[in-house]
Amino acid sequence: MRVSVVGGSTVGSTETERAGTVGRLLARRGHVVVCGGLGGVMEAACRGANEAGGETVGILPTADPSDANDYVDTAVATGMGHARNAMVVMNGDAVVAVDGGAGTLSELGFAGVFDRPVAGLGTHDAPGVTPVDTPEAAVDYVESAAQH
Numbered sequence: 001m002r003v004s005v006v007g008g009s010t011v012g013s014t015e016t017e018r019a020g021t022v023g024r025l026l027a028r029r030g031h032v033v034v035c036g037g038l039g040g041v042m043e044a045a046c047r048g049a050n051e052a053g054g055e056t057v058g059i060l061p062t063a064d065p066s067d068a069n070d071y072v073d074t075a076v077a078t079g080m081g082h083a084r085n086a087m088v089v090m091n092g093d094a095v096v097a098v099d100g101g102a103g104t105l106s107e108l109g110f111a112g113v114f115d116r117p118v119a120g121l122g123t124h125d126a127p128g129v130t131p132v133d134t135p136e137a138a139v140d141y142v143e144s145a146a147q148h
Helices: 013-028 041-051 081-090 102-113 135-146
Strands: 002-007 032-035 056-060 074-077 094-098 118-121 129-131
Touching (some): 002 013, 002 081, 002 102, 013 032, 013 041, 013 094, 032 041, 041 056, 056 081, 081 102, 094 102, 102 118
Parallel strands (some): 002 032, 002 094, 032 056, 056 074, 094 118, 118 129
């Protein structure tokens, strides 16, 4: 399964640790991490996935694939800016949101449009977002919800 991990591009140590753990857990369970390819939550999730031997895909807002963080295995350059948020969500079977601002909120909206289950770790209280307390609970939730 492919899981989109979305969240803030500038985050503190707690969010970085949570996102890294989400990435590691997803990789250990055989899932591909899809993200926006840049920093913050995106980089932490990719780093975690890489540490566990997993695969990562970064769907970039820019037209230059070299803008991807160092832990992205497959960089998809779009040149679309924030419009690429729809593609980030569309290319996952489920979504884990960690923290986040307006860009993350748009991704949560697209998750509703594309009928993707969402686990939220300290993110927006939005329709369709199931709040969870731990990275483990987030991964458990999306695995269960995406199979229904």
